[in-house]
Amino acid sequence: MTRVPFSTYRLQLHKGFTFDDAAAIAEYLSALGISHAYCSPYLQAAPGSMHGYDVVDHRHVNEELGGAAGHTRLCKALGDNGLGQVLDIVPNHMSLGQENHLWWDVIENGSTSRYASFFDIDWNPQEERLRDKVLVPILGDQYGVVLSAGEIRVTRRGNCFFVECAGQRLPVAPNSLPAFLTKAAEYAKSDELNFISASYGRLPVPAFADRRRILDRNRDKVVLNDLLKRLCAEQPGVCEGIDRSMNELNQNLDGLDDFLNQQNYRLAYWKTADQQLGYRRFFDVNTLIGLRVELDYVFDETHELLVKWLRQGVLDGIRVDHPDGLRDPLEYFKRLRNAAPNAWIIGEKILEPGEFLRENWPIQGTSGYDFLNVAAGVLLDPVGMAKLNDIYARFTGEPTDFPTIAHDKKIAVTQEALGSDVNRLTSLFVDVCEQNRDHRDSTRTEIRRALREVASCFSVYRTYVVPERGEMTDEDCEVVELAVKCAKDNKPEIGGGLFDFIGDVLTLKVTGKLESEFVLRFQQFTSPVMAKGVEDTAFYCYNRLTGMCEVGGDPGRNGYSVAEFHAYSEKMQATHPATMVTLSTHDTKRADDVRARLAVLSEIPEEFGATVERWTIANDKYKTNGLPDRNSEYFFYQTLIGAWPLSLERAKQYMQKAMREAKQKTSWVANNQEFEDALNKFMESVLDDMVFMRAMESFVTGINRAGRMNSLTQTLLKYTSPGVPDLYQGSEIWDHSLVDPDNRRPVDYDLRRKLLKEIPLLTPREIMDRMEDGLPKMALIRGALHLRREKPEWFGPEAEYVALTATGPKADHAIAYRRGGRVVTVAPRLTVSLGNWDGTTVTLPKGDWRNRVTGEILAGGEVPIEQLLHQFPVALLTLEGLDVAGGQEQKKHA
Template structure:
């Protein structure tokens, strides 16, 4: 039987918030009403990791969090409180470095490593100098210059040898040791050392597919190192001879260069990674290498501990990080489901507008970005969004005339830029593969590398979704996937008419399996793994920081060029979810959201007053002109800055500066992470400092924020209540049960003040039912209304889970009156009604006899304690004491629903 949570609470674990710290807040979470604690990844990660996604070992619990003992104490505490647990898992990649014994073994032994099959490495790239080698781009300058400057040397650690470069250490290939040990044997006059030198040189070099020979080689290598260790301990002069030989090697650049060329890796300038790296990464992160989890032995070894926790009931479910990075997501999820048939499984699948999770996937749903964007879309004013486009263009002025105001064009341009730079090595790999395919098809063999590279870039940039799921080995392709591929092909042909249209058609035919073969299959699978990073890096991590019409819509999986959703469209989305994925996760904030839910809720108000906002933005720009350095910051950055201040105010100078620096580097227009424009960054830093110290500006800013803050808080309560009553399992990101004005990470990973939250919850619990809404509203500044909505909704879900489960219907309620489009009302099952307003600043409270039709019976408002009868009810009456209404049908004599 599936173990479905009624709700989850996300905790970000790190060395400053360990298992013991999490255990201390468990009682508070239980009292709040959540059913499950949802933890960030806690298998062993790289030292100092702040997030846990850089896993280095799947066999151990992260020692910095408290290790196995701390984990056991934490789980025991949850068990005592009858709280379940969900864990974030990372199947797609691992972190590099010495802590990762798999990766260290690969660098040491190359294709003969016991773990070479674990990683997605191209051992035979087109560039011959990288054949059977892993590119390690860590050097601060060109290889030869660093070598000349003494920045690379070989050192001894006991009986082992390592290469030191740029503050990192790498292993030495055993067959290269004769270069050190043979000379050392002469100095030490040791026949045994000479024998060992020759033996290391004679080690076999089997390919990783020959498991038996690889294990035999590993055995021989271990024996040789053991003998070397014994020899160093027993024969005087051996260690001295080795160290003298090492000293000579490090002093002889030609010999050292030859020795380094014998390694299974190639040290390189860090800037080469974008074009030459030979392994699949997580997006463009060089320190995260792709896992071949589709191989059963890799799956078994990397999932053993998590699966054991699921079998024992330590975990009730998992969230699968980035399933689109996997070679075959469906196969992976089926295997996971077979091993954990009763687990609640959600995937971090990013769905673009109009796209829905594949019903063939044996999981409960997504991690909630689709819900976040749907509820955010219904809270903006469509007409106001159109006007905001004109406001944005006017603010940008002639400098950006016609630019940055069409999101699709911005997104496409940024995808192309990323394809040319950060993801260049991935493009090169696909290009080489497709050129081989062309060579084996006589009608296509004359397409050049350059043509193919351009076509692949353009086709990838034209994909409207993260990826398709064609599986040639199973002859699987859906009409949906075929349509996306055809759409992208036609788009690419239109945009690049200088490229032969026949090449695009051939790419389409390969991707749709019209043309088949071994190489074609490999290309299809790799291309599908590739388009996700293009979308993520080009759109979410670049275009979203360039296109600033209304930044509250710039969220993962959203199209900020759209003008929002109607109430009918929102209802249609919820009905679809109830029919297909009724226990998916619903979220408003995550560790990856660009802005917190409360920041987005406040920014949504700007769509209701576009003209007023446009006026103040222009006035503020004139007011702050003296603080610019020449033309820096540019108008687009300044426009983003004012929205950021409105959304997150009060915002201290240091947080504002940190956020704006991250934003402009992500935008890659004036400066970047890899090529800092110090002049621009200094000017921006100064602009933020001066404007936030300028009293006239601060006075106007605070006055404007005061006008939008109230409606923004109503928006927050609206989306919060919807999250807890719409189809799905609501997730609460740590700390967001009170007003939270955080920006993108690391801002949203600041420590949470759980003591304040615990105190406020205790105050709520002792409040008497009479006039409870008024007392809650008095605590508006502290965030008490938001905490109240969450507390009441969570406890209702805990008391009556059947009202929100897969069988509980979702039905819009009829709203009548001229303002009916300003009301969102729906029924869950036949016993819970949600009635909330939208566009409240535009409404200014004039509801003009707008009514909602409730089914017959007596309904108690869980947020005010008041009773109403069924039939036509004035929405104004429902909201007179509290901005939103959560109605539960009950017999009046039962008296349920108190605090």
């Protein structure tokens, strides 16, 4: 039986918040009502990692977090407090570096490494100079310039040799060692060293697929290494000879260049990565290399410890990071499910509006971004959103057609950040065309442009076609067909035939070995295009209402109706009742309370527009040569409103990240110092202007209560909708954090413990009087969590979701539904224009209903919403006196 949590609490572990720190809050989490701690990845990560997604060793627990001993202490503390554990895992990629022994072996031995097949590396690229080599783009300038400056050297530690440059250390290929060992043998007059040197040079270079000979080669290399180690220990003159010869090599530019060319990697200027990198990355991060987890032995190597924990009950569930990066997500999840049949498995699958998780995936659901966007969207006023569109266009002069903006940004990232991935796909499709007489005359340039266009026209992250199994759904086919049609319309000059051929290959109308490989690789490519082009670019450019720019969201949409919210919830209850639901994650652009406050702007568009006009006129004197531009300024004002109060330091950090992500005025790879200096100066002046600060505070104060109502509404929806609610660390009270690293600031758990202890002693009015302390939010969360823990079946797969329809003039301002006959949720929306409820009612099923937050008892029937919400802004109601006996619900009597 699957071990489904009642609720989870996300913990971001790093060297500043270790296993012991997490263990110290176990009692608090239990008192809050949490059932499972949900930890960020904690297998051994790169040194100093603040997130854990850069795993270097799947066999060990992260030493910086406390290692195995600390992990044991955490598990005991959780168990002692009745808490289970869920872990975030990273199957798609690993971090590069010496700590990753698999990668170190690969760059030492190249395609003859035992682990060469572990990574998604192209050993036979189009460029001859990169054949059987891995590009290592770490140099600060052109290779020759760095070499001539003496910044690349060969060094020794004992019997181990390294290439050192750019502050990094790389291994030396065994076959290249005779370049200085032979001369060293002459200096040391050592026949043994001469023999060892010659033997290194004679090591075989077996074919990539010849695993037996590869293992034999590794055995011989290890023997030679041991012989050299013994020789260095026994004959000091040998080491002196090696150092003398090695120093000579370092002084000889031509000799050193020749030696470096013998390595299994090619040192290069860091800027070459975007166009020439020969391995699949996580998005555009050069230091995160793609794993071939589809291979049985790679899966076993990287999942052994995780599977052990799941089988032993150390873990009850796992959240799988970025499954869209995998070659065959369905097959991966099937393998994972077979290894851990009772685990609660969640995939970080990003769904676009209208898209749903594949029902044949053997997992419980997604990590909750789909819920987040629906819950946020139902708080928006569609009429106000349309007005904001006009205000934004008039104020900034920017385009407002979001689909066009998103497409253009996707095209840009395929040209720049993801250029090497496009080149790899292009080479593959050139070979496909070469075998087809109708398309063999398509040029590489045409193919490259066509592939970029088709990928940029995808409406979702990816399709899931599997050629070897003949798997393709109607949904997959429709996505491809629409993308091809879009591409043909956008690029008529290329010719429709090539686009049609690409579509035929992607939908298995044309098949073959090369075609199958292309399909699988293209599907791994479209998700980075969407993520980098939309999430990490367009979402920082299109600033109509910044709070709607969230992972998996459509900020061009004017929100969701109550009916659409109900339809989504009914779908989830029917298909994925144990999915994760969340409002904030480590990856959200803004915390849930920031979005809730910004949503109020859709209710007061004219007031907001006029206010921003006044601010920009008053602050014009702080600009430098017209900078920052109006779009950036508009973004800044919304940031202040949503995250208020915001310090200058946080504002600078966030705005630099946002503006570089937008890539309009500056970027990560090409910093525009003039713009960034002007922006910083502008923020310094504005936040030092007391007149503006009072105006900003006054505006935020005016919308704050409506923002708090939005927060409480979406919070209650999260805890009573189909699925398992996840609470991001610290957000049990008001949290106005922005994107990482702002959302990883230390959490004050002493304060939260204090507030939690106060709640049972306070009346609803006293709790509401402590609004700005965050007590209403914590009280609501505590009440909902305790209910879920006491009665998990009331929210489980059998607890049907039934929409309740409000009646009266303010009916559209209410969200109400019933779960399983025993729980009713009633919450307001669009509260700025709500006023009073004017007799609007909702009908409760017969019986006595208890408000879990206020303690009130209400009789069923038609109940005025005003009566339900007069003490607290939202209502969580449960049917009193019910028990189950003999299959019949019977009312209990005292």
